[in-house]
Amino acid sequence: MKSPAPERNITGGVDTHLDFHVAAVLDTNTARLLDTASFPATSDGYVELHAWLASFGTLETVGIESTGSYGAGLCRHLAAEGVPVIEVNRPDRSERRFNGKDDTIDAEAAARAVISGKATTIPKTGDGMIEAIRSLEIVYHSATKDRTRATNQFKALLITAPAGLREHLGAKTFRRQLELARRFNDSHPDPAEREIRYAFKDLARRIGFLDEQTGRLDERINTLTAKASPALVGISGVGPHVAAQLLATAGDNPGRLRSEAAFAKLCGACPIPASSGKTSRHRLNRGGDRRANRALFTIVLVRMRHDPRTRAYVARRTAEGKTRKEIMRCLKRFVAREIFHALTHPDPDIVTGPEIRHLRTQAGITLTALAVGLGRPPIHISRLERGLAHNTTLAKQARQWLNETP
Numbered sequence: 347m348k349s350p351a352p353e354r355n356i357t358g359g360v361d362t363h364l365d366f367h368v369a370a371v372l373d374t375n376t377a378r379l380l381d382t383a384s385f386p387a388t389s390d391g392y393v394e395l396h397a398w399l400a401s402f403g404t405l406e407t408v409g410i411e412s413t414g415s416y417g418a419g420l421c422r423h424l425a426a427e428g429v430p431v432i433e434v435n436r437p438d439r440s441e442r443r444f445n446g447k448d449d450t451i452d453a454e455a456a457a458r459a460v461i462s463g464k465a466t467t468i469p470k471t472g473d474g475m476i477e478a479i480r481s482l483e484i485v486y487h488s489a490t491k492d493r494t495r496a497t498n499q500f501k502a503l504l505i506t507a508p509a510g511l512r513e514h515l516g517a518k519t520f521r522r523q524l525e526l527a528r529r530f531n532d533s534h535p536d537p538a539e540r541e542i543r544y545a546f547k548d549l550a551r552r553i554g555f556l557d558e559q560t561g562r563l564d565e566r567i568n569t570l571t572a573k574a575s576p577a578l579v580g581i582s583g584v585g586p587h588v589a590a591q592l593l594a595t596a597g598d599n600p601g602r603l604r605s606e607a608a609f610a611k612l613c614g615a616c617p618i619p620a621s622s623g624k625t626s627r628h629r630l631n632r633g634g635d636r637r638a639n640r641a642l643f644t645i646v647l648v649r650m651r652h653d654p655r656t657r658a659y660v661a662r663r664t665a666e667g668k669t670r671k672e673i674m675r676c677l678k679r680f681v682a683r684e685i686f687h688a689l690t691h692p693d694p695d696i697v698t699g700p701e702i703r704h705l706r707t708q709a710g711i712t713l714t715a716l717a718v719g720l721g722r723p724p725i726h727i728s729r730l731e732r733g734l735a736h737n738t739t740l741a742k743q744a745r746q747w748l749n750e751t752p
Contacts, residue, residue, distance in 0.1 A: 354403030359457025362417035405558035413469035470597030577692030580738025583648035697741035
């Protein structure tokens with residue numbers, strides 16, 4: 347181990363792996379490589395790596411590859427110790443062809459990317475409520491995919507099932523088919539049909555289990571997203587799963603996003619310049635977080651159907667000759683701006699459903715009267731008051747109407 351040299355500023359770089367991490371340390375002022383070493387990817391290994399880096403001088407910054415996977419544990423440890431961490435992408439192919447490829451070269455390249463200013467991204471902390479929401483959302487998506495797969499298998503088996511079984515189930519609704527299939531017995535005289543009935547029974551029970559699982563996850567995600575960012579879930583068109591995805595994209599530390607333009611690019615919602623010579627144009631951005639892009643698309647789709655302002659905008663832009671796809675891209679860019687401000691600078695005046703219920707009961711006004719006054723179906727007000735739906739605009743309108751009504 348090197349003797350302490352506190353007067354020297356150093357920068358670290360780490361190439362992360364499943365079982366071990368390779369670290370390199372460079373002099374920040376001269377960019378000279380001082381040493382490299384390998385450490386186990388364990389809690390003790392993180393402590394050793396940090397102490398090894400600090401032994402060369404004053405540790406300024408550490409560049410880490412794969413901060414969202416193999417490097418997540420090390421990233422959290424260094425952040426807890428107060429060490430600035432920068433997320434580094436792997437070297438591009440031209441650099442790898444020129445410099446070669448191994449773990450020490452990648453660790454050195456990570457440190458050089460930080461020193462040169464090429465890498466500036468602050469990684470997600472991954473240690474708060476948003477990380478918990480992301481974990482639940484992963485399980486929810488896998489459960490919905492498994493349910494879709496099981497449903498398709500059930501329907502495909504029904505097509506080729508014996509005539510008597512097909513006719514018995516074919517005329518029923520899918521929900522009724524599942525109820526009957528769950529009660530199939532294993533005592534049919536025909537051995538082939540007996541096993542086919544068992545297959546239907548097993549699939550029906552699997553679909554029922556997945557329905558219960560997605561229901562439980564849906565309820566937890568709805569509660570956690572409303573608690574984590576009430577300003578976000580109150581935006582028109584943002585449901586619990588859309589909110590969960592956008593929160594996961596921003597991370598537990600949304601302040602790392604420098605501007606709404608950066609957030610739009612992260613979501614793949616900004617146009618990419620593609621000009622050359624006398625030609626000035628932009629092309630579609632196919633990069634970024636595609637799940638976040640799909641979340642923006644869902645918000646736009648909901649607003650185009652139900653939001654009066656969005657419908658008026660679509661009509662005006664259509665009259666100008668814009669296509670539906672072009673209009674949706676413009677709307678996604680606008681929504682990205684709105685989402686960014688809700689994540690980084692939320693409105694402190696958030697009206698909740700229980701507050702609306704308290705004001706309404708205090709004034710002696712029925713739920714139906716409030717719904718008529720706002721021109722909304724009573725079920726919308728009921729879901730808002732019970733916390734099953736979140737709509738900041740509707741809640742503020744309801745509060746204003748209640749305060750102005752004598």
